[in-house]
Amino acid sequence: MALVNPRDKKDEDRDDETEYSPFFGIEKGAVLQEARVFNDPQLDTRRCQQVITKLLYLLNQGESFTKTEATEVFFATTKLFQSKDIALRRMVYLMIKEITPSADEVIIVTSSLMKDMNSKTDLYRANAIRVLCRIIDGGLLGQIERYLKQAVVDKNPIVASAALVSGIHLLKNNPEIVKRWSNEVQEAVNSKAPLVQFHALALLHQIRQNDRLAVSKLVTSLTRGNVRSPLAQCLLIRYTVQVIHEASGISSSGGERPFYEFLEGCLRHKAEMVIFEAARAITQLEGVTSRELTPAITVLQLFLSSSKPVLRFAAVRTLNKVAMTHPLAVTNCNIDMESLISDQNRSIATLAITTLLKTGNESSVDRLMKQITNFMSDIADEFKITVVEAIRSLCLKFPQKYRTLMNFLSNILREEGGFEYKKAIVDSILILIREIPDAKESGLSHLCEFIEDCEFTYLSTQILHLLGNEGPKTADPSKYIRYIYNRVILENATVRASAVSALAKFGAMVDFLQPRIMVLLRRCLHDNDDEVRDRATLYLQVLGDTKDIAPDGAAAFLSETLNVPLANLEASLKAYEPSEKPFNIAAVSKEAKPLTIAEKKKEKKAQREAAATGAHANGVAPAVSTSSYENLLNAIPEFASIGKLFKSSKPVQLTEEETEYAVNVVKHTYPAHVVFQFNATNTIQEQLLENVEVVMDTSLADEFEEVASIPLKSLPYGSPGQTFVLLAKPEGAVALGKFGNVLKFKVKEVDPASGEPDEEGYEDEYALEDVEVTIGDxxxxxxxxxxxxxxxxxxxxxxxxxxxxxxxxxxxxxxxxxxxxxxxxxxxxxxxxxxxxxxxxxxxxxxxxxxxxxxxxxxxxxxxxxxxxxxxxxxxxxxxxxxxxxxxxxxxx
Amino acid sequence: MDYSTPAIKNILLLDSEGKRVAVKYFDHEDWPNITTQTAFEKSVFTKTSRTAARGEAEIGMFDGYIVVYKFIADLHFYVTGGDDENELILVTVLQAFFDAVSLLLRSQVEKKTVLENLDLVLLTLDEIVDGGIVLETDSTIIAGRVAMRGADSDIPLSEQTISQAFANAKEQLARSLLK
Missing domain, CATH: 3.30.310.10 (TATA-Binding Protein)
Structure with missing residues (x-):
C-alpha cells in the first residue's frame, strides 16, 4: 500500500484519479501469502499493519476465507501480540473480531488478551474487554468475570462503556453471570460520563426487564434525578412508557396519568433527540386524550418548519400515525403540512400528503386533489402507491366524493407507471366498485378504457374476470362486449383466454346477448392457442350448441368457484399421475394449510397495522371475511339448501384465552336458518381430540330448532378445526334467544416421543359460555x-x-x-x-x-x-x- | 411500543457509483450474506443518489428501514435503523461517523484518501457502534480512540486538553502517512 501525503498526490494524479486505488488489482491468494510476514522473527510493524488492512479490505468487499485460510490467518495474527506497537495492536484487536475464531482456537489468544485486560493502559483494557467478550464462551467467562465486574465501575469511561456494552451482548447467552453485576451496574448509572450512563441504564433495564416492580422503581428514582446524557434520557422515556403501559390496567381510569408530567417536561429538554422521543411517546400512549396530546403536537408542529430534513421527516411521520387515530388533533398542523407538499425530500412530501388526506374533511377534498395532481408527476412509484392507498381510504370515508376521486384514479392510471403502481390503482378501483354501488358503472368503464392499452397481462386478466362477473348485472351489458372482444383480437394468449371466459359469462347471464356471443365464440375456435380454443369449445358446449344443459346450469357452471384452497389443488394436481382413473376434485383437501411461522408473523404484523388504521379500514375488512366464510360454508353439503348467507358475525370467545381448549363462535345468519361455526383449538400437546361437537341447549329459545350438527373428526394439537350446528327458525322472522353450549369429544392420549395416539380413548366434555342471537345478527x-x-x-x-x-x-x-x-x-x-x-x-x-x-x-x-x-x-x-x-x-x- | 435500546442496523460508506468503500452490518438476521447486503446497498444507493444531501443530512424510508445519509465529494455516508427507531438518534450516529472521519483525514474526505487510510476508517466504525449499540457519539473522542491517543504516554486520554489531543492526532497521522 503506497501511502503518500494525500495533498501532494492529488495534484500529480488528477488525471487518472478515478482509476487510482491502493487496492487496485488486489487478490486474495497473494494477500494470504503476504500474511506470512506475521511470522517473521523481526516484525516489520508497518508492513504488518498494511497486510491486516488488506485482509480487512477483502473481508469488507464480501470476500470470504475458507476454514483453513481463516485458521491460518488467525494463528499468524496471534503472533503479532509480541509487538509493542500501539497502532498495530489496535488493528490486531479488530482483525480478531472480524475473523471470529472457533471455540478451540480462542484459547490461543485468551492469555494475551487477559494480559491486556489488566494492562495499565486504559485503551488496551477497553479493547481487550470488547474482543474477549465477543469471542469467549461461558466456561472461560467465569474466569474473567471478576475483572469485568471491576471494569464496569472503572473511572475511565472507555473501560466502563466497553464492559457495559459487552455485558449487554453477554446477557443473551450468559444471563446468570451478568445478573451478578447488578450492584456495579447500578453504580455506573450515576456515572458522570454521558455514554457510560446510557450503557449502564440499558444493561440495568435488560437485567431487570421482567421484574415490573424493579423497573418501576428505577423509573421513579431516575425521573426525579437528573440524567445527563440525551441517549440515556431517551431510554428513560421508553422505560417510563413501559411502566405507564403496564400500570394502565391497574390504576383507575380517572385522574392524572402517572409520569405524564415527566414526559411533558422532556418536551422542553435542550436536546432535540429527547424532545422528539418524548413527543413520540406521548402520541403512542394508550387511550391518549386530546389534552395530553396537545403539547406533543405543538412541538412536532415546530419541527415541521425546521431547516433539517431529518426533523421534518420525524415530525411528519409521527403526525401521520397520530392522524390514523386522532385526525382532529392534527388539523392544527394542516397549513405547515400543505407547505411540505413541495418539500425537496419526496418522502416528507408523501407523508405530508397522506396525512392531509387522513385529516381532510369533505369540503377540502377537491382542493387537495388539485394539489396532488401536480405532485404525482414528479415522485417515484413507491410514493405514488402510498398516495393511491390514502386516496382509496379517503374515498371509502366520503363515498359521495367518489366521482372526483375515481376520476383522479383513472387519470393516473393512464399515465406512465410500473406494474406495482398500476396494480395499486386497479386494486383501489376494484375495492371502490365493490364498496360503493354508485361508483360501479363509471369504475367499470374506466377499467375498460385501461385494458385497451394495458401492457400488464396480470392486470388485464384480473379486470376481464371482474367484467365477466359484474358487467352482465349492469343496465347496459352490451357496451362491454366490444372492449372484451377487442382483447380477443389484439392480445396475447393468456389475455385472450380470459377474454373468452368473460364473454361466455355474458352469454350465460344475459339472454338477449347469447346468440351474438355464440357468434364471437365460434370465431375463437380458430385461435392458434390451445387454451383459447379449448375454452371456446367448452363454453360453446355449455351455452347450448347442445341443448341438454339448462340455461341456469350454464350460468352456475361459469360463475361457480372451486371451494378448495388453490394451494391444495395445485399440490394434488402435481401428485396426480395420468391413468385410467380421472382426477377427482372432491378428493382435494378443503382445509387450509396451517400457516408457517414466518407467515404467521407477517399476519400478526398486518393485523397490528390494521388495528392501528382503525375505523377507516372497517369498511373493507368485513366484506372480505364474509366472502371467505361463504366459500367455507358452501363447501358443506348440509348447508347447500339453506339459501344465501346474509351476515356473518365477528368471532365471539366462548372460553378464557389461555385454557385447554380455546373455542370461539361465528354466527352466520340465513333467511330461515342460523349456522353456528365453532372454531376450536386444542392447546394440549399430549392429547388428540376426536368426534368433537358442540351440543347446544335450545330450551330457552323456542323459535329455534336444531336441524343438523356437523362434528369434527379429529382435532390435533395446535391446528384449529371447525364444527358446526345448524338451527332452523321461521323464514324472515327475527328470532332471538340464548343458548347454553357444551363441547363434547373423545380424548386420546398422545405419546410425546412418538407422536402416536393411544388406541383407547375416553369421552369427555367441557362447558362453554352461552351464545346469544341478537337483533344485530x-x-x-x-x-x-x-x-x-x-x-x-x-x-x-x-x-x-x-x-x-x-x-x-x-x-x-x-x-x-x-x-x-x-x-x-x-x-x-x-x-x-x-x-x-x-x-x-x-x-x-x-x-x-x-x-x-x-x-x-x-x-x-x-x-x-x-x-x-x-x-x-x-x-x-x-x-x-x-x-x-x-x-x-x-x-x- | 418498543422498550428496547436503540439499535443501529448498519453503517455504509459507498462511492459515487454505489460501490462499497467500507461497510459494517450489525444485524445479521436481516442481511445474512453478501447477496442480501449488496442488494440493500444497491437499492438504497439508487433511491438516494440523486438527492441533495450535501448540506444537511437527508432521510428516507426504504424497504422498511429508516436510512439517514449525507454526501461529500465522491463519498456517500449512510446509517440504517429499524422502522421504529428515533430518527434523531440515527442522525447523531451519522454525524459522529462523518465528523470523526473528517477529523482523522484532516478534512480531506474523498474516496482516494479514505482508501489510503482505510485502517482508520474501519477503526472508526469499530469505535462508534458495537454490535448495534451506540458506543460513542462525540467525534473528537472517537478520533482519539482510533488514533490510540494516550496509550503510549502517562496522561490518560480524558485528561488531555483538546489542543493537546489534536496535536497528538496530527503527529500520529503524519507518522502513518510517512510509512
Whole structure:
C-alpha cells in the first residue's frame, strides 16, 4: 500500500484519479501469502499493519476465507501480540473480531488478551474487554468475570462503556453471570460520563426487564434525578412508557396519568433527540386524550418548519400515525403540512400528503386533489402507491366524493407507471366498485378504457374476470362486449383466454346477448392457442350448441368457484399421475394449510397495522371475511339448501384465552336458518381430540330448532378445526334467544416421543359460555353514498324517534363507538369520529335488515359537564316494524 | 411500543457509483450474506443518489428501514435503523461517523484518501457502534480512540486538553502517512 501525503498526490494524479486505488488489482491468494510476514522473527510493524488492512479490505468487499485460510490467518495474527506497537495492536484487536475464531482456537489468544485486560493502559483494557467478550464462551467467562465486574465501575469511561456494552451482548447467552453485576451496574448509572450512563441504564433495564416492580422503581428514582446524557434520557422515556403501559390496567381510569408530567417536561429538554422521543411517546400512549396530546403536537408542529430534513421527516411521520387515530388533533398542523407538499425530500412530501388526506374533511377534498395532481408527476412509484392507498381510504370515508376521486384514479392510471403502481390503482378501483354501488358503472368503464392499452397481462386478466362477473348485472351489458372482444383480437394468449371466459359469462347471464356471443365464440375456435380454443369449445358446449344443459346450469357452471384452497389443488394436481382413473376434485383437501411461522408473523404484523388504521379500514375488512366464510360454508353439503348467507358475525370467545381448549363462535345468519361455526383449538400437546361437537341447549329459545350438527373428526394439537350446528327458525322472522353450549369429544392420549395416539380413548366434555342471537345478527353493514338523499327518499311517516339517557361516559367518542357497535350498522361520511372537546355530535348510520330492507339511523348525542350522555335516535326504513326493532336494540341494552 | 435500546442496523460508506468503500452490518438476521447486503446497498444507493444531501443530512424510508445519509465529494455516508427507531438518534450516529472521519483525514474526505487510510476508517466504525449499540457519539473522542491517543504516554486520554489531543492526532497521522 503506497501511502503518500494525500495533498501532494492529488495534484500529480488528477488525471487518472478515478482509476487510482491502493487496492487496485488486489487478490486474495497473494494477500494470504503476504500474511506470512506475521511470522517473521523481526516484525516489520508497518508492513504488518498494511497486510491486516488488506485482509480487512477483502473481508469488507464480501470476500470470504475458507476454514483453513481463516485458521491460518488467525494463528499468524496471534503472533503479532509480541509487538509493542500501539497502532498495530489496535488493528490486531479488530482483525480478531472480524475473523471470529472457533471455540478451540480462542484459547490461543485468551492469555494475551487477559494480559491486556489488566494492562495499565486504559485503551488496551477497553479493547481487550470488547474482543474477549465477543469471542469467549461461558466456561472461560467465569474466569474473567471478576475483572469485568471491576471494569464496569472503572473511572475511565472507555473501560466502563466497553464492559457495559459487552455485558449487554453477554446477557443473551450468559444471563446468570451478568445478573451478578447488578450492584456495579447500578453504580455506573450515576456515572458522570454521558455514554457510560446510557450503557449502564440499558444493561440495568435488560437485567431487570421482567421484574415490573424493579423497573418501576428505577423509573421513579431516575425521573426525579437528573440524567445527563440525551441517549440515556431517551431510554428513560421508553422505560417510563413501559411502566405507564403496564400500570394502565391497574390504576383507575380517572385522574392524572402517572409520569405524564415527566414526559411533558422532556418536551422542553435542550436536546432535540429527547424532545422528539418524548413527543413520540406521548402520541403512542394508550387511550391518549386530546389534552395530553396537545403539547406533543405543538412541538412536532415546530419541527415541521425546521431547516433539517431529518426533523421534518420525524415530525411528519409521527403526525401521520397520530392522524390514523386522532385526525382532529392534527388539523392544527394542516397549513405547515400543505407547505411540505413541495418539500425537496419526496418522502416528507408523501407523508405530508397522506396525512392531509387522513385529516381532510369533505369540503377540502377537491382542493387537495388539485394539489396532488401536480405532485404525482414528479415522485417515484413507491410514493405514488402510498398516495393511491390514502386516496382509496379517503374515498371509502366520503363515498359521495367518489366521482372526483375515481376520476383522479383513472387519470393516473393512464399515465406512465410500473406494474406495482398500476396494480395499486386497479386494486383501489376494484375495492371502490365493490364498496360503493354508485361508483360501479363509471369504475367499470374506466377499467375498460385501461385494458385497451394495458401492457400488464396480470392486470388485464384480473379486470376481464371482474367484467365477466359484474358487467352482465349492469343496465347496459352490451357496451362491454366490444372492449372484451377487442382483447380477443389484439392480445396475447393468456389475455385472450380470459377474454373468452368473460364473454361466455355474458352469454350465460344475459339472454338477449347469447346468440351474438355464440357468434364471437365460434370465431375463437380458430385461435392458434390451445387454451383459447379449448375454452371456446367448452363454453360453446355449455351455452347450448347442445341443448341438454339448462340455461341456469350454464350460468352456475361459469360463475361457480372451486371451494378448495388453490394451494391444495395445485399440490394434488402435481401428485396426480395420468391413468385410467380421472382426477377427482372432491378428493382435494378443503382445509387450509396451517400457516408457517414466518407467515404467521407477517399476519400478526398486518393485523397490528390494521388495528392501528382503525375505523377507516372497517369498511373493507368485513366484506372480505364474509366472502371467505361463504366459500367455507358452501363447501358443506348440509348447508347447500339453506339459501344465501346474509351476515356473518365477528368471532365471539366462548372460553378464557389461555385454557385447554380455546373455542370461539361465528354466527352466520340465513333467511330461515342460523349456522353456528365453532372454531376450536386444542392447546394440549399430549392429547388428540376426536368426534368433537358442540351440543347446544335450545330450551330457552323456542323459535329455534336444531336441524343438523356437523362434528369434527379429529382435532390435533395446535391446528384449529371447525364444527358446526345448524338451527332452523321461521323464514324472515327475527328470532332471538340464548343458548347454553357444551363441547363434547373423545380424548386420546398422545405419546410425546412418538407422536402416536393411544388406541383407547375416553369421552369427555367441557362447558362453554352461552351464545346469544341478537337483533344485530339480522343487520348488515352497508354504506350509502349520499345519506341525505337516501334519508329523504324514505317515508318520514315511518320514522321512529326516541330519546335515551346513556349515563356517565368517559367521552363522547366512547359513547358514539359503543352505540355503533351495539347497532352493528355502518357509520357513513366519517361521522364515527367525534371532534375533540365537542359537546354534541351527530352520527349517521346505514344498514340492511334481513329480507333486504334498507335502514338508516341518525344519532344525535349530547354530553354535559358531569359527562352524562343523552342520545336521540331517529330511524327510518321502508318497514315500520324494522325501525321499531332498531329502537328495541338500544332500549334493551 | 418498543422498550428496547436503540439499535443501529448498519453503517455504509459507498462511492459515487454505489460501490462499497467500507461497510459494517450489525444485524445479521436481516442481511445474512453478501447477496442480501449488496442488494440493500444497491437499492438504497439508487433511491438516494440523486438527492441533495450535501448540506444537511437527508432521510428516507426504504424497504422498511429508516436510512439517514449525507454526501461529500465522491463519498456517500449512510446509517440504517429499524422502522421504529428515533430518527434523531440515527442522525447523531451519522454525524459522529462523518465528523470523526473528517477529523482523522484532516478534512480531506474523498474516496482516494479514505482508501489510503482505510485502517482508520474501519477503526472508526469499530469505535462508534458495537454490535448495534451506540458506543460513542462525540467525534473528537472517537478520533482519539482510533488514533490510540494516550496509550503510549502517562496522561490518560480524558485528561488531555483538546489542543493537546489534536496535536497528538496530527503527529500520529503524519507518522502513518510517512510509512
Amino acid at each position: 339480522y343487520i348488515q353493514r352497508t354504506s350509502v353514498s349520499n345519506f341525505r338523499n337516501s334519508w329523504e327518499a324514505l317515508d318520514p311517516g315511518l320514522e321512529k324517534v326516541d330519546e335515551y339517557g346513556l349515563g356517565p361516559r368517559e367521552s363522547l367518542q366512547e359513547a358514539v363507538k359503543a352505540v355503533i357497535n351495539t347497532l352493528g350498522m355502518q357509520p357513513v361520511e366519517g361521522t364515527d369520529q367525534v371532534p375533540s372537546n365537542a359537546r354534541s355530535h351527530t352520527a349517521l348510520l346505514a344498514g340492511t335488515f334481513i329480507g333486504n330492507v334498507p335502514v338508516l339511523a341518525r344519532l344525535s348525542f349530547g354530553i354535559d359537564a358531569q359527562k352524562q350522555v343523552a342520545m336521540k335516535l331517529a330511524v327510518r326504513s321502508e318497514d315500520e316494524s324494522v325501525s321499531e326493532l332498531i329502537q328495541d336494540i338500544i332500549a334493551s341494552s
